[in-house]
Amino acid sequence: MVIRGNIRGNGKQLAQYLVSGEANERVQILDVAGRRQATDAYLHQTLQSMSLTSELTRTSKGLYHAQINPAYREDRSMSDQDWMKAADILGQELGLQEQRRIIVLHQKKGRTHAHVVWERYDHQTGTVISNRFSRLAQDRARKEMERVFEHQQTPHRNKHRPELKETLTNLWHEAETGQDFIRAVHANGYLLAEGVPRHPFMVVDENGRSFDLVRQLKGIRIKEVRARLRNEKLMPEKEAIEIMRQKQDGSSDSSKAEQQRDTDQDKALRTASVFWTNKLETTVESPEVESQKKMKKLADAFIQSGQEMTEKAELENSPEKKKNLAEAYMLNSDELTEQNKKVIADAERQNQFDNDIASKQYIHTKPERNDSKKRRLKFAAQFMANEKELIQPGEEPINKLHQETLRNFIKSEEGMFTQSVLTDEKERHQTVAQQFFDNQELAAELTDEEKLMQKMVLEQKEIRERSRQKKRRRSW
Template structure:
């Protein structure tokens, strides 16, 4: 599992985030331990109230558990991983909330602990938690026999096309895959040995090198969006300056955007718009199917919860009726009959909880299998869109290069004319 943890405050914001049903298809509060409240907001308010008696501002520790896409992990296995994380982080016995999310057919979990020890009114320290989580993540991959990511198997082997949350959110606003930009920029960087060569290589991908206001060298894509070059490459600023210089000779962001707007002809803009609209319509159809499936699955789980609650209440009443009442309790205690009935009731209650958990797991597994089939269609659509957008960006790069007087040759010129329909 990929484990990501952080110390934080802002319990109400975190509760709102964890309970979002617009971004997740299914959300379920699995556990609220050592909290008086029966809901997430109330539980985090309790943790915040206790923290007011200390100087601790980051009174929560939040940890997410994300298994591989192909893995089928049960809730019991998540619980084992959460318990082990709690032990290694030194948060044993602290108030804890566990929330399960399902998104695109994948189950992942979030665990949140209060760091405040109510007995001593001090915050539990969580030193070196990143190293501890990497070690636990490595053990989980080995225990389950999953293929281990390079960055976990060996430090320093992180996938260079991985991206941060900020990069993902920026790409999501643009409607593009953030991995494309990283791959394009990194390949251009590796294939060039100077600033001029790097700039030309970027233009072949429809990107431009510019001078940022505060971030030094930046990249502007064909949409006019600005990206930090050091962040995209994962390189220090001083290493960039060693190859590219200080960037003072580069055009500013505004000048680059203006030049880009002048070179983006109506035909080019129309071609980009048509591509997005085509895939937007196909995606909307799949989105409608997903929404209907999500509604149906939620209804099925809600009905099961109601049926199980009625069954549990009826069984609890039947077990309570076995226990003696009045003066007969004394006789049953003397003869040991009371303890026998109580032991039988506890065993039946445990068996009932396990049976209901298995029923729920079977329902969830069936629904996830159905959702996985729909997700295959989503992936196929995204793959086709990514391939078409990649080719479109390459054509844009060739056109930008040609429009600056750098003739790419007859064959590519014909491809530009036909692919981008410049004859309109």
């Protein structure tokens, strides 16, 4: 019996490997944390939870994974209870007997071995169980399993190893080429096989145990072995071990041959029964009859497709369809005419609206400021008061004309400030004011105060003109 085990992490990858059936002929989930015959999903969940407990500690390897591999033919006598007992023995030696565990059986090439995974984190103490001296614990568990299950005891050392070394060394020196050496080794009951890169050449004895070839050759280095066997094709190590074990167990070949014959007979019987059952239902036809049937099917399909095309063409050229198309055309033309009229009317309304907006924007101007309005009214009132005081008896018609013109001016000024002043109204007011000043010149000679008042009016006019020019410059 062989037992190998070590600590590890990544429970997700390990769960995928345990339930994978690609490299295994059969996979059986034996135990998952006390649950028998659990599902794959439950195994994934449990193993990931066991692996995540390592986050509570400093280590990243919160699992202990071991393989229990009995000797050839001894695995056949082990039941499910025996595998459970073997896991209990190994867990006891490792100090993991109280931890959660998972047991999965793999069958590969007719041999069965067990994978056992334990959780290392102790939930009571909050620490990880140590892995020290696990190799010695594995060896103790192996001996106990061999005693309990009455398996053949594994020798501590190979008794035939000195004889193996002497035989292989003599064959190496006697052979001249690599092919001669391989033939001599096979003639003495051994097999040469291809190993791993670290041990590229292996030799398998009659018991199915493999050894490193270079270590069995006294005084020979690996460089010399590579040089002699570099062009030789060797079988894989596992295949060589399987051949030697089958050779040791002579009855295995005969039993396999019998099983093969039984399976062949069963297949023949099943085939014959199916043939005789379906004989009455099946009829054998000649190739000519089959070809005639195919031609008839093709002709029928061609005729049917021609009829469908003819019916379709008749429907397309029928008067009813033409009438429907004409009606649809008329309806579409009416709709298009109405839409065009509507579009033209909308365009005319839009143009009219745009013209109105443009005219309004042209005639509208900004109203004057309120302080300017008050100043003008104050100036006009003062001007009328002075006019009343300066009226003379001989100049009544002229003064009346002057007063009437001034009233018109004041009325026009009040109308100009009470509403939004338009451009045309401003021009009209300016014309009235100009007439007023012209009439003033036609009046009698003015006094000094009237001249002063006229001068002030002119100054105000110049001020307004200058402000208007400034606004124009700003707008530019």
